[in-house]
Amino acid sequence: MKARKIPHTGANFIRTGRDLTSVTLETLLRWQEQLGELYYINMGPLPGFYATADLGMVDEILLKQRARFKKSSMYDGLSLMTGKGLVTNEGEHWKRQRRLAAPAFHMAHLQKVFSLMLEEIDTCMDQLEQRAGEVIHWEQVVIALTMNVVVKGLIGVTLAGDTERFAAASQLGLAHAMRLWKDPFFKYTQHISGAKKRFDTENAFLGELIDRFIQERRETGNEGKLDVMSMFMTAVDEETGEPMDDQQLRDEIMTMFLGGHETSSHTLSWGLLRLRKHPDVVDKIREEVDRVVGDAPLQFSHISQLKYTEMVLNEMMRLDAAVWTIARTCTETITFSNGLSFPANTQFMIPIYAIQRNPKYWPDPGEFRPERFADGLPKKDLKHSYMPFGAGPRICIGSRFAMLELSAILVSLLRRFDVEILSESATYEAAITLAPTSHIDIRVGPRAVTRSRVEAEEPELADVT
Numbered sequence: 260m261k262a263r264k265i266p267h268t269g270a271n272f273i274r275t276g277r278d279l280t281s282v283t284l285e286t287l288l289r290w291q292e293q294l295g296e297l298y299y300i301n302m303g304p305l306p307g308f309y310a311t312a313d314l315g316m317v318d319e320i321l322l323k324q325r326a327r328f329k330k331s332s333m334y335d336g337l338s339l340m341t342g343k344g345l346v347t348n349e350g351e352h353w354k355r356q357r358r359l360a361a362p363a364f365h366m367a368h369l370q371k372v373f374s375l376m377l378e379e380i381d382t383c384m385d386q387l388e389q390r391a392g393e394v395i396h397w398e399q400v401v402i403a404l405t406m407n408v409v410v411k412g413l414i415g416v417t418l419a420g421d422t423e424r425f426a427a428a429s430q431l432g433l434a435h436a437m438r439l440w441k442d443p444f445f446k447y448t449q450h451i452s453g454a455k456k457r458f459d460t461e462n463a464f465l466g467e468l469i470d471r472f473i474q475e476r477r478e479t480g481n482e483g484k485l486d487v488m489s490m491f492m493t494a495v496d497e498e499t500g501e502p503m504d505d506q507q508l509r510d511e512i513m514t515m516f517l518g519g520h521e522t523s524s525h526t527l528s529w530g531l532l533r534l535r536k537h538p539d540v541v542d543k544i545r546e547e548v549d550r551v552v553g554d555a556p557l558q559f560s561h562i563s564q565l566k567y568t569e570m571v572l573n574e575m576m577r578l579d580a581a582v583w584t585i586a587r588t589c590t591e592t593i594t595f596s597n598g599l600s601f602p603a604n605t606q607f608m609i610p611i612y613a614i615q616r617n618p619k620y621w622p623d624p625g626e627f628r629p630e631r632f633a634d635g636l637p638k639k640d641l642k643h644s645y646m647p648f649g650a651g652p653r654i655c656i657g658s659r660f661a662m663l664e665l666s667a668i669l670v671s672l673l674r675r676f677d678v679e680i681l682s683e684s685a686t687y688e689a690a691i692t693l694a695p696t697s698h699i700d701i702r703v704g705p706r707a708v709t710r711s712r713v714e715a716e717e718p719e720l721a722d723v724t
């Protein structure tokens with residue numbers, strides 16, 4: 260192995276561990292600047308890992324040599340919640356489950372789901388109208404909305420009861436899962452601090468929720484239903500002819516529930532904060548929507564015509580990647596085409612957040628400039644310089660669902676209201692997803708009445724918790 264030639268984070272592994280557990284995003288950018296695109300994260304006596312933002316290596320890990328990799332131990336904590344759901348499953352079983360779920364995410368099917376999405380979005384906008392003039396915690400509104408959208412669109416039910424509790428439970432779960440990986444001592448301290456007990460309680464709460472969804476569907480049946488739930492429930496194993504067992508069904512639904520709401524929600528939380536300093540971008544989105552949609556109700560066919568809005572969403576996801584890292588472990592000795600080789604069980608982290616802010620690919624990377632995407636997404640050798648949904652066969656199955664949802668929410672909000680973005684920045688936790696941990700406050704008023712033109716500093720993700 261030529262690992263000796265690879266820079267590392269220094270002999271002070273205690274400081275490295277502290278950097279990693281506390282200030283991950285800033286640390287990632289600093290390490291990338293100082294150490295380059297491939298470096299070793301030294302964890303002393305504990306197993307360390309490599310961070311690679313080298314686009315060629317990323318391509319080999321996720322595509323060309325993917326058969327030699329599996330998901331890394333970063334996902335072990337997550338699998339305490341999702342078991343063998345799509346995100347955490349492997350091999351032939353994963354392939355089969357992905358095949359089963361795929362039709363639910365084809366455009367033809369999403370076209371039908373879109374009207375369900377819109378019902379939830381319109382209800383949310385009506386509720387916002389009732390609150391005109393009030394200070395509103397946007398991150399709470401949008402997490403409840405994306406949760407309702409995913410539950411309605413994919414699981415086919417309406418979420419009754421306390422959405423805040425559901426949101427808090429999943430956020431706590433994802434943060435706990437990530438900490439088990441980032442903090443090597445947490446697996447011991449979680450018992451003393453009570454964190455494990457809290458996690459188990461919230462995980463059980465979410466499990467009961469999923470069981471309720473499944474139970475309700477068993478009672479109503481799957482006839483006429485085209486959602487993921489019915490696809491999983493009616494599918495039979497090609498070899499055995501057996502349907503999916505209850506545990507697998509639960510794992511898949513939990514995966515969709517967790518994977519499908521926090522990601523979209525955080526994208527729009529950070530995204531709106533970005534717009535604070537960019538009233539010109541808001542104006543351009545509105546011009547586009549007025550031109551394409553006019554006064555008509557928003558429809559599925561409009562979304563693909565909202566090209567500028569799509570550029571804005573791409574830029575939001577470039578700067579504040581909701582899934583800030585993914586990771587893999589090689590299952591056998593791996594030799595990359597750059598000549599570097601590593602033994603079996605080496606872990607590689609692919610820091611999406613740092614890749615998408617690398618000045619080599621993105622001039623003035625901290626600047627919010629949707630025009631970067633005027634010619635579409637980066638192509639060929641640069642294609643992995645933008646990968647908010649991952650890449651290769653394990654790419655996000657919900658990316659189209661997410662883009663439809665994100666566009667519909669952003670456009671519905673901005674065409675109906677003038678939005679005053681009150682917060683300048685927010686604290687965050689780099690859990691499995693990049694979660695805001697302080698409020699992102701807004702005030703809405705009827706469009707063209709409130710005019711907010713704030714000349715503020717570019718919002719930064721500061722004050723890490």
Ligand code: HEM
Binds near residue numbers: 413586657
């Ligand atoms: C802005 C929104 C979203 C972002 C940024 C995002 C990001 C990602 C990323 C980076 C991965 C790859 C993980 C890896 O390679 O280890 C992934 C996988 C996945 N996502 Fe998303 N996601 C989003 C929305 C959604 C939605 C709406 C759903 C479902 C409705 C969803 C369901 C999944 C599933 C099931 C996987 C696992 C796919 C597989 O391994 O076969 N995601 N997502």
